[in-house]
Amino acid sequence: MRLEGLTSFVEALDPTSLREVARHCLRARGFEPSLSDGPNDGGVDFLLYLVGNLRAPMAVQVSTEKRWSAKLLEDAQKASKLGISDLLFVSSRRIPNTDFQGISDRILGSSGVRVQKMDQQDIAGLALDKGFHEKILAAHGIHLQRSETASLLPPDLRRDVAYACAFFSSDAREFRKTAVTEAIFMALVKGGGKLDRDALIDQVSVSLGLSENQRALVQSAIDRLLQEGRLHGKNGKVRIEERELASRQAMQSIQQANAEALRRDIEEVLAQYGKKGQSRDVAVEAIGNDLGALLMATASGMSAEVDITRHQDRMMDGVRTRLGRLESTLASLGIPAENRKPLLQELAHRASSSSFGKQLVAGELMIHLLDLQTSHLVRALQGRDTIEVVLDTPVSMPMLCNLLYGPASQELFVASQHLYDQMLAHRIRALVPRVYLEEIASHLIEAYRNYQEIIDLDPDLRASENAFVAHYVSIRIADSNAVGSFSEYLRDFGLNEALARGDFYVARDTLMRRLEATLGQYHLRCVDLPTDKSSRRWAEDTISFLQRDGDLKGRSRVVIDHDAATLAWLSGREADARVAYVFCTWDRLHFEVRRQRETTWDVLNPVALGDLLSLAANDEHELRLASPWVLAMQFSDADAMKGAEVWDKIARLEKDNLKDARLRAEARKFKDTWLEENARDPRTRSMQDAWERWKKAYLPSP
Template identity: 25%
Template sequence: MDNHMNIDVLSRFIEATDVSTFRSIVAKLLLPLIGLRDADYCDGPYDGGKDFSLATMPATGIRIGIQISVEKKWEPKIRNDAVKLKKNFNTNTMYFISSRRIPEGSYEKIKEEIFSQSGITINKYDNQAIASRLIENNKINEVFILMGIEEPVFSKKQQEYLSPKNEAVSSLLLFDENTKDLRQRFFKAIIMAVLSRSQDGLSRQDLFDKIEESFDIEKNQLVQINSNIDSLLQTRKITTYGNMIKLSENEKNKFLGLRKTTELELESLKSEFKIKITSLSEDIDFNTQNLLINNFLDLTIYLSGKSYSTYDNELKKNEKYKIIQEIISSRFGINKASKIFRELSEFFAASAFTKHIACAKLYDAFLNTKSSHLINALGGTESLNVYIDSSVFIPVVCGLLFEKVGNRSSQSAASLYNLIKTHKFNAIVPYDYMEEVASHIIEACRDYKHIIEEDIDLSHSGNAFVSHYSNYKKKNPDINFEEYVMVFNIRLKDISPDMPDSTFFSIRDKVTRELSSIASRYSFSTEKLTVDYLDKKIEAYKDFICNAGIERPDVLIRHDARVIEYLSGYYIPSKIVKLLCTWDKVHSMKNPDGKDGYYVMHPVAVIDYFSLAKGDGDSSVSHLLDFAMMQEEADLELSSKIWDIIARIENENLSDGQIFISAKKFKEQYMEKHANDERMAGSQVEKEWLAWRK
């Protein structure tokens, strides 16, 4: 697992130290931890500095060169020192200890070159390796002292964020073990994290109670906790004294180190936020800063939890969001509130501590999952097929063929494709959904060709091709829609509202073949799904959406029913985990907990689970970024949706200048009239437009 997220802050602190402080950290803390405690040292005479020492191991007499460096250009430094070591001391082992980050690939290449040329073996410790050792051995307080940093002090509210959950997740990511079952590893990490908070140990019952208090765990999962206690006793990671259970000394040091690191992350967040908010406004007092921090963290926890669904924009009623908005609006003005909220969301989403608590919340969902398969697949230890529907594939393919644009679907599509590109799962577009993609672009040509080049904003249209083109054209004004759709093997002149069905299907099939060919170039496969008893499945699915009060065309019902039957049936080997990635909330309603043999996730959840929950330090909290973009886009989305409905009703009529002008006036009037409505009903827009036209 990539564990950068858990050591990133301490690594940055190490990199920022001056040479004297770094030398003290290495000499007093690191060298004893890497087996050089008892060596005899003398300064190397060849460079006249204190950054080189020669250590003689007392048991063997072997001499080892130790080079300490804070230089950014580490490559020439390591080469030159290796040559001098061989020439002056005729020894073949050197430790190169750097306060910088040294990429593994670059280092391995140089290490091999030096060994082949001079026979010297280089052992490297960069800031991440040093941070990992210091955390594992609970040396964070000593680091604070050497760096002159006061131990952090947190409010009662902020203490709530520093729960054993953080250490449990950090342990899972940082200290890898030879087991493929991530869920069982997490249970073990939970047990040890809770025990690390108790100086004298806990009885088994008290341990159960503390775990229930700190983790969102169902009582039926305590059986798993019990068996993992026994497993940890066998490996001696925990021990018993009478009826008390205690953490072994080595494990206790690890978990205490993780706890101190998390505290450092929170303190860094507070310091960095002060700089950030002051750059936006100097009129934000200390208490207001803390209030914003606490509410952004609470908002992140909520967004990362199971109770929030990104399918529905219902969070404007959320207390934490309302508090943030009120503070921002009062300090920056209502007109700037949306922009400031997004900017601060981006800041928090990239923060190590925010990622840490979001990750802990994501892992909460794993605790009560009855199957380990999804968890292990997300962890890369089991095969995973991700089936992608049209709502997800369109922004992905548009971003690949042209470029990603600024809206939330395009941003998440780009992140999702980056996961596919690194071969973390098999990405499959069912053929039925590829037909839907083709139909969408035909509809874009049919309904929008008379208005898409006009001076109206369709950047948040419900038609994803229209939305992407409208955004893309803002930065690429020389392109026109006819050229845009030719990329998909479609001619704008061939599309008309009155074309016969046979023409529509012929064009759709041609475009579907082209899209499938394009998809294959970018590591997507297109599969025709064959299932039994499809008619019965269609009727059952039709009943489900009817009972849910949802209207849907028969062709889409047929497509969804086929995919659902295929994923829930026995058409795929049982060892492969199946995940449907979609923006369509109906699929989540149909199979919310994965009990039908497959799982449903929207792209934002897939991104966070695959990156954040695996400790990727370069990723941000996608749930928070997506929510911020959702709020910023709300008004623009309403405008585009009104045009969607008018375009569907009028299509060719919009070539008439008078009707087009009338439509623009209607849109402005409708938005003003319904400015305070929480939801927009398409039927209401249609009714009012038809009345307006008369």
């Protein structure tokens, strides 16, 4: 069971409220606590009595401190001095089992005190099981009978099924089983606990969007649940078992509370823009509707990432439509134009990181996985096979920037950091092909040679195709003191001035060695790509065929060679059934290879892969989803991307010429004029030709 919908409320409890909740927990476990907090009790909050008259020499400490390990060591010492050999540590924090085991063994060896824990997960699980979860919500002023949160919730059974899927799932192997099971339970809950079997099958099939052939999934799931005693059947009726009914009703209460918490977040954000009173209530209602639809659309788009039959270009159209609708809503509410896109990003971030948003997106994705030609990655997650992720240059390069200077608030960097965190948490091996390491080194040299003179000219460069440029500009925008000069920044990646101004190939090869060592420190392994002739021929023929599509033309020979090497290497490993390979990229070419050639390796972008890994983790890992936020960033940064495209083109063409102040000034004017003209007439034109004409007109030769 994923309990984050309730654990977030446990973590936010103040010490007094946590102590009261702890009393309920202890009673639920069969102990009768008596309050004790005197000067001589060693900091123990309760002395426990087992059922009956037998007094147990156990102390209980209740803590809200973030540094739980230091607090536990301190309390264990106090318990030892008082002659107490058993300590129960109740914490509002998440305490990983492996970390706790190491500390408890250390305490037992040093002081002889046996330590048990009850962390936020244990508290939430016990509260749900014993029915006192509303006590936790009440401590935050949430009284469910007065809550009105419909604006955040699509008004149908599917919404409840989606939330239940994420809430009650704790095993990646159970995606499909969970979706059907929870649809059955939620249909029965809405039906008052009992339905005709045929009506139940109809409702579940409609809510999940099942085909006629898939109705058998529902039939078999009902039979399984009847055998397990979780359902009861008689005279063609199906009734939910009381314990299951109580659990789903509790889940609905928490869902409502999570929606209310998100509503409060929206109110807090809007208050910064002067929305108060009735005006704010109207705004929250409208924005809540749009955010709910955005979350559901995001799950649909993510599911297309792992469906081998769907076209990658069209998979996020629904998300973009929802983002456009949200921006229009902000405009209609009177939010000034200059504030809309930052506000849109903030709202998407709040929604995707909220318990409500995470559970809804995760559950909706589970439902979508029912109807997919499932990817090899998903099957690997379900079967616990080995997974290896191959990182393309536009993924590994932002990841490297993040690791040395911290993530920037721009979509490529947020997405790469999200993926890195998930791979590290789940011990998934990440590979950087050496041919892509060559590209990273080349980008580093080009950043120095082509952008030194313009790096501080325009904030649009935060969207530059050169990740080192984009990262530097982004972190400088966020905090001008976060980093020194551009030369100093690049030096930390191994590029000094002498190397940058010397022979290109010497500099590139030197940087490759230095970068490989740096990547290795962060568990990113650089690998060669040995291939056979037949695999290489297949890869080259495939790329040549796909490049007939006009959108896939215009690649340099070097990039084509590198992509062919990677595809050939992956093709040569198709026979290895023990490893599920994932090529992580933003490049549409590779999505087309996967779709048209039905490869055994998967292709995903970093944000979708990070979300899927988080979703598939067991319930000890916090669910983290970044897709809505990253997609909102892409939507909001569209203008900056257009501006950066102009600067990137000029930087490639002019290089050292940009030391001329007049040329830089005209470049800025050209960029503004080009964007204005393109907005009026978006027909394709040659930017290079336009720039050359501009120079002739405004920078005549002496």
